Amino acid sequence: MDKKKWKRWLISRKTIVFLLAILTAVFCILQIPAFEKIIYPYPHRDIIEKYALQYGVDPLLVVAVIREESKFLPQSESHKGAKGLMQLMPSTAQSISQSIGDKTYSDNDLLSPEKNIQYGTWYLASLRKVFSDNTMLVIAAYNGGRGHVQEWIKTGQIDPKNIRQQDIPFKETRDYVDRVLKSYQKYITLYGK
Numbered sequence: 001m002d003k004k005k006w007k008r009w010l011i012s013r014k015t016i017v018f019l020l021a022i023l024t025a026v027f028c029i030l031q032i033p034a035f036e037k038i039i040y041p042y043p044h045r046d047i048i049e050k051y052a053l054q055y056g057v058d059p060l061l062v063v064a065v066i067r068e069e070s071k072f073l074p075q076s077e078s079h080k081g082a083k084g085l086m087q088l089m090p091s092t093a094q095s096i097s098q099s100i101g102d103k104t105y106s107d108n109d110l111l112s113p114e115k116n117i118q119y120g121t122w123y124l125a126s127l128r129k130v131f132s133d134n135t136m137l138v139i140a141a142y143n144g145g146r147g148h149v150q151e152w153i154k155t156g157q158i159d160p161k162n163i164r165q166q167d168i169p170f171k172e173t174r175d176y177v178d179r180v181l182k183s184y185q186k187y188i189t190l191y192g193k
Helices: 003-030 033-039 045-055 059-070 090-100 107-111 113-130 135-144 146-154 171-191
Strands: none
Touching (some): 033 171, 045 059, 059 113, 059 171, 090 107, 090 113, 107 113, 113 135, 135 146, 135 171
16 A cells, blocks of 8 residues: 555544544433433423323323423424424314313413413323323324224224334324333433432
């Protein structure tokens, strides 16, 4: 090998080693809980814990849903019209307001973190009752709709006693369940008691 090629080979090898060292350092830093909390923050903690306690839902599940639904942006709105931190459809929120006796509700309230978290947490609690505390089914119903999940059970597409993510018929819902469950586990690790 001539001198020029040898020099280039050494430089490229040093560059690769340097980049691998940087990537390793970044990976190690990201494994430190303080840094992981940057990626998995817990904003609106007081509000989340207030309504989680009131409605009997794990607050860490609520924050995991919020992270995956809106990335903590209270003004979020989906292309389908779901709004706020927990991405509630106005029709669902209207129904919730009637169920809890909130006569002052308006669709603009969905952009308020307090109201959105209250309603979204109440909705998770109602799904917990319907699906016997099965977290995977609750998350699937939150995304794919209670009716769809009930239909999947009724037609035998999924077995509620032995549910596996890969059995969820809607890819979007299957992927959503996977993301929320991963976030939920991360929140348990970082913020659990």
